[in-house]
Amino acid sequence: MLEAVDIAKSFGEVQALAGASFSLAPGEVHGLVGENGAGKSTLIKVLSGVLRPDRGQVFLNGRRVVVPSPAVARRLGLGTVFQELTLLRWMTVAENLLLDDLPRGRGGLVQRRKLADRAAAVLSSYGVESIDPLEVPDRLSLADQQILEIVRTLRRQPSILLLDEPTASLSAGQVDWLFAQVRRFRTEGGSVVFTSHRWKEVEELVDRLTVFRNGRDVATRERLDESEAVVLMTGRRLGEMYPPVPTATSEDVLLEVREVRSNVLDGVSFSVRRGEILGIGGLAGQGQRELFLTLFGARRAKGGEIVVGGQRRRIRRPKDAIRSGLGIALVPEDRKQEGLLLPLSVRDNLTLPVVGRFAIAGLIRRAEERRHVGELIARLQVKTTRSGSQAVETLSGGNQQKVLIGRWLLAGAQVLLLYDITRGVDLGTKHDLYKLVAELAEAGHAIVFYSSDTDETAHLCQRVLVMREGRVVRELAGAQVEPEAIVAASVMETAEV
Amino acid sequence: MSVVRRSRWSYLSLQQAPLLLAFVMLGITVAAYVLFFDLRLHHLPTAFAWDSTISNALPLVFVAAGQGIVVLTRSLDLSVGGIMDLTNSLAATHMHSSVPSMLLWSLIVLAVGGATGLVNGLLVTVGRLQPIVVTIATMSILQGLAAWVLPQPGGNIPASYTNILANSNSPLGLVFIGVVAVFWLLLRRFRLGIALYAVGNDAEAANALGINVRRIRTSAFVLSGIMSAAAGLFLAAGSSGGDATGGDSYLLASFAAVVLGGVSFFGGRGSVIGVVCGAGVVTLLVSVLFYANVNSFYESFYQGIFLIGAVLLGMVVTSLAQRRARGSLRRSRRRW
Amino acid sequence: MADSAAGTSPVGWDWTKWWTTQRRNIAYSFGTVVLLVIIGGILKPGILSGSSLSVLAELASFVGFVGVGQTLVFLLGGIDFSVVWVLNAGAILIAVESAAGNGSLPGALAITLGMGLAVGLANGIGVAYFSIPAIVMTLGANGIVEGLSLGLSGGLTCNTCKDPPAPALLTGLNGKLAGVPGDVLVWVGVILLVSLLLSGSTFGRRIYATGVNPAASYLAGVGIRGVTVAVYALSGLFAAVAGIMLAANSGGASLGLGNPYLLESIAAAVIGGVSVLGGRGHYVGTVAGCLTLVVLVAILNAELIPDYVRSIVYGAVIIVIVLLYGREKQVA
Incomplete structure (x- = not known):
């Protein structure tokens, strides 16, 4: 469905992606795992048109595509939830949600009242009842902002959903909500790319995963246990990660x-x-x-x-x-x-x-x-x-x-x-x-x-x-x-x- | 269960606190104007007094509205005074008292303003330069051009033109203020208006949402240029002639109006309606000082005090509103 | 120039690391000065004469004094619009207060410098403690000082307003030592002092740190408010110094004396590679900027080009220079 081939991207002397490839099958949730700096976020940004790759090709449904801007990515049916929030802090939740699809009346004027009502309807159709459409994100909790970001992306009904660390600020209940949304999206025929640092979440949600290391993909598997994944990601064993806990002897x-x-x-x-x-x-x-x-x-x-x-x-x-x-x-x-x-x-x-x-x-x-x-x-x-x-x-x-x-x-x-x-x-x-x-x-x-x-x-x-x-x-x-x-x-x- | 909604009034008071403050300050200044007018002349302001005050306010209303739009996108335009210098000089040297000439030169002047704004905007966006440096440089260039066009104050503005743009015997000025207000309210409800706010809120986020940030920021400068050019026309009409330095004092005044109008210097918050009120306050303040028998030498002293005082007041009001909001947010969390 | 010690370390010497953007920009601006002087020498050889050069240095020094403050404030990411009337008020104060003669000079100097310091302090407090945007605070302060200067002097109509300052000041600053005018000597002292301040003092370190990232500096224990107040206070002080120099040079105060110096001080700093975003640049660059401006004007005047062209050329030069090396990395 979506395929990235040999993507490379450097920032100055730092090479974030050094020829990374992966392919997303229709109707699957595909996990990208790897250390921080392995290139997952950079790859997602390249696919979403935020960054331009130095090299490499992107194929969508078998056709080669160029994604020069987020607007183009959206037109191609890609919806991205970025790691950094992209909400407009002092504009209303409703404006944030419907920015690309404002309810217009005569002469192209935006209808304010309809805007709030429609935003409320959108929120509740995704089971979000706690966010007021006329509130501004600046006054929402981090978790609510993240949820809003996710709803905004889902609402555009992309065919491919790219989620970069969407659970970092969510509570357990909210993570369950997100997983339910992702599964619903999948049953409706969508494909999902998902990254998380919490191994349990990856295990629970994904159908297949690709491991990244130093800007390259090193393996794609259907199942992988954690210790194996750590070895793939770092070349190190899980038990070796932590030093022995020092014993505090002083009473000082x-x-x-x-x-x-x-x-x-x-x-x-x-x-x-x-x-x-x-x-x-x-x-x-x-x-x-x-x-x-x-x-x-x-x-x-x-x-x-x-x-x-x-x-x-x-x-x-x-x-x-x-x-x-x-x-x-x-x-x-x-x-x-x-x-x-x-x-x-x-x-x-x-x-x-x-x-x-x-x-x-x-x-x-x-x-x-x-x-x-x-x-x-x-x-x-x-x-x-x-x-x-x-x-x-x-x-x-x-x-x-x-x-x-x-x-x-x-x-x-x-x-x-x-x-x-x-x-x-x-x-x-x-x-x-x-x-x-x-x-x-x-x-x-x-x-x-x-x-x-x-x-x-x-x-x-x-x-x-x-x-x-x-x-x-x-x-x-x-x-x-x-x-x-x-x-x-x-x-x-x-x-x- | 339906989505939580709060009352309209609660939003208005929380999100629009600075705008409400601008209205209140305009009210207070109008009251002070009436008071000092009456104390000095022993009668209430006449229709003529009101009309001439309104037509005096017009240049500032326009230039400040343009500045406000730029500030909303988290930028600033120091060249507005320079644009007024050049445009009022152009009008005073070229306009003849025939309808075609007046129309033609009005359009040319507005186009000059728009083109200047375009240059500012392109240097900032495509040239990736700081707005403060770009616009101070174009200000200098515009001042030079103005002095070239009109070396000595003078020139001539047709009387009929003055009668339309700066008529002290009819409340026609209110119509022009209305035009600015309606223009803004419409713009605010078009995609461009919403994009202006989006860019001012967070340019990177706006870009990720598919908004062409460069185009929007450039548009803000173009609008500011056109508005400043219009201000130059009103200035020329009001003084029936031109002055190549006549626009310089409007730079400070435009910032004062923007600040008083409750537009945040950090972008993304505020309204041009507030800026129009702010322009009213700044203009009326001069009259108040005059009728209060304040030596005109001290005029800029009071303007300075007022500018700084207004910023402080605006901050206090905003932080109070936010504290109230935070409190209620926390309370609602607890209940959950 | 900014920092020579880093390069002297036996292990750390690395030409590419020493040749930073900052040093390169300063070198560019001095290159521009040299180029302009050569062009000037070809177009009008008189420019290269000793007396002409000393006049140019004097003219540059006035911008240079104001430029100290503007540079420091830029390094914090701010801007100071109040220099215009602080300078003008300084010129009026020194003339009025020292009109009685040499005996009144120390008091007059103290009052004048104190005024500049006080306005700068107020600016700094407004910016640092009340988070007023620098442009608003300093524009407001400029208005306040303008109103007070005009009001208290009755529009420069008071008895002693038009008097020249004390003779000692005039002879001291206008006299020459080995062919170098007094005010230029003062400027050289200021250049050395400010360079030492920026490159070799703890205060300089804190200025750069605060300008680069106030939040991180605060968390590293830098008193960012104190630094901000001190920087604006210095800006006010040096604007007053410029006022004293100009009053001495022109034998008295006049209204509008400070008007050209806002643009020129900003232009000098920008040409010298000081970034308005803070944290980048050095006063040495500003000095090159001051020289560039005066040499440029000298060439234009020599070619008998009318005054308004100077204004246009200033603007154009600023834009060309920042297009050459003042561009931001990437604006979305």
Whole structure:
């Protein structure tokens, strides 16, 4: 039905696709799996006309087609739900849904009232009752926005549906809704391309799957078990992914949080000891991000106390956190938007929080700075020049993440808040990062760890706090730290506080 | 179960808070105008006073409407004053008092404005340049051209032309304001109008939805050019002549009107109807200051204060409306 | 120029990495200056005489002072429209306050510079703490300063308004040291100072970081609001400095003195490769931009081309230059 042959696409020096092929049979759900950066999203963007391939051909029903723009893709019957949301934040849900098919009256004028009614009808025909057609996406939850995006694509009745990570922000019930829609679409004769990082979802939904690695397709199978898939995707075995959990021996509490409140947080208390990796679990969007930002001073707390190394601290901005005795540091999920200063040098990125330490009267002592930077680059084995003069955007993802963590080691932070640091990182680098996290704990840092991947939290942490609606609803320790237990605690209806 | 719907009023107050604020401010300024007029002259404003105020407002109404459209697409046009400079000079030097000449030169002037907008738009979209740099450069070029066309203030605008475009003895000006309003309300309901908002909301997303972003952004600049050219015609008609620097002060004023009208500088939110109100506020403010016996030297002082005050007020209102919305959203979540 | 230390590392030396877009753009702009001077020398050899060059350097210095602020503000991704009347108010203030003679000069300087600093601070606070768009805030501030300047001086009709500033200032700035005018010497000092600030100081690091990505800088502990306020304050300060220089140069203040300098300061920065989007560029480039502008005008004036052509040429040059190297990567 849809066939991609030998597609290649490069961004600068990075080759995202290096001759990838796959073919989609009529009436099937075809899974694309692979590490982040394996080229799945790029391929979907090429097929949808968002990116132009450097090389390769696309065939639709046996005929060669060129897809120069999203509009053309749509005309060819391709409907795509992209990983990045493409909703217009301040236009109404109705306008978003019907943008290409606005109800027109006399003289081509759009009829507003009809627009809202029709949008409501569209939403309920897909079983979505909770979204108000006159609301604006800016005020919808992330999950609702994702659902809206899916409905918008389905409504155009494409013959081929391309779903790039559609479940990332959905709850379990919403995932079931999506799967029901996909199956309905398939019974009506449509074909689906589906990507997800959750193996269980792939297993449950797809008829056939293609494994990607380094911008190429390496295998297409009807059935594949997880460990086999991991080997195909990475060349590594599943059990080797995680390092042994470090055993926290110290009783030395580095960070204590008492009844912290904010707009989202509803009285969060916990403590972390030296050498401990404390996991924060729960469904997406239950206040975890808010907690990390609040502890780091990037969000205003409305009450509660933060005790660092036995001393109460007022943390009202990141600077306070960095300078609070032992030093608190945050590594954010989105390293390109919130972490690194991409066009600046490795050196500038490393020393930014503490550049004052290398300066006299505001003037930077270059030799001193270079010495520290050189040592750190060597210690973390960042693949760049010793001087660190290379722009950080030219490094690979894993090396970028090392620079980001290295920044806080240079700053001497003892408490590390690691928020979803493996997102968008390939499996090989993930492995390196797990090792680094364990090493940091062993070296005496206290680590608070959140990951959108529950497996990671379960395998890395000694203790896990499960959050729901801005509160800690469950604490799991020792043998209790299992992925299933974390998920169960996340969805439990009655909270035990 | 049917899809949740809230009352119309609730949407209006949440999503259109800045527009409502623009109406309220226009109301307050009109009241202040009446008050200070009465205090100074001991009678209410006459029909003539109203008519001349309205015709004074026309250049700003048009130029600000154009600026508003550009700002909606998350861009800005610094060349509007330059376009007014050139167009009012062209009209003052070429127009004769015959109907064909007036019609012809009006059209030529509008075409010049549109062409300038097209150049701006193409440089921004096809040339991939920053709007601020492009339009400040074209502003300079336009100012030069205007000085070439009309080295000294002067020229001549036929009296009959002035009577149509800037008549202080009839409320004809309201018709022109109505034209702008109707034009916008219609545009808002055509695909182009909706696309303008879409591009201002998120150009990349709009592109992924199949909207030709370059064409829409260019169209916004073309509309702004035409509107600024029209403003130049009203300016020439109002002063019965031309001035190659006459449009310069309208740049600040157009931004003031856009801000007062509640159009977000981050694009995608606001309405040209609000901008028209904003233009009314800015124009009336000058009269209010005059009747309040404020030394005219201080005029720009008060305009500056008012511009910054209006932005702050608009932010407060928007954030209050959003807080209310968030609160109700959270409450409705809890119930679920 | 911006940063020579990176290249001196024994392991890290790599020509391709040192030759960044920023350095290339600065080299281009100096190349343009040299080219223009050669063209000028051919068209009218008089331009190359010592006295002519010193006049050109003086003219460039006025744009250069305003350009300091505009460059710094650009590096943050902002823009400063208030330079026009801060400059003009600065010229009026220095003339009025120091009209009594040399004894009043220190006080006059303090008041004038203080005024510029205060307006800049207000701009910075509006932009950083109240998130007012820079263009709106600085246009508003420009209006406020204009209204106050006109109102308080009665439209420059006050007794001392037309007086020249104190003689010491006039002789200091207009006199020559080894053939170089005083104001040019001050400019050279400013160039060195600002270059050091941008390339070698913690403040400079923080400016670039904030301009590249404010959110990430904030999360790295940079006080982005403080940086923003300081940058706008410096912009106000240097606009006032330009006012002092112009008042001294023309022997008094006049209305509309600042009008050309908004466009020229923006043009100089843009020609010098400073990006309005923030994070890219250096004051050294702006200096080349200032020189380009004055040499260009000198050539045009030498060829007896009317004044309005200058305006057209400015615009055209800006567009050509940004088309050559100021293009964004990709606009959807």
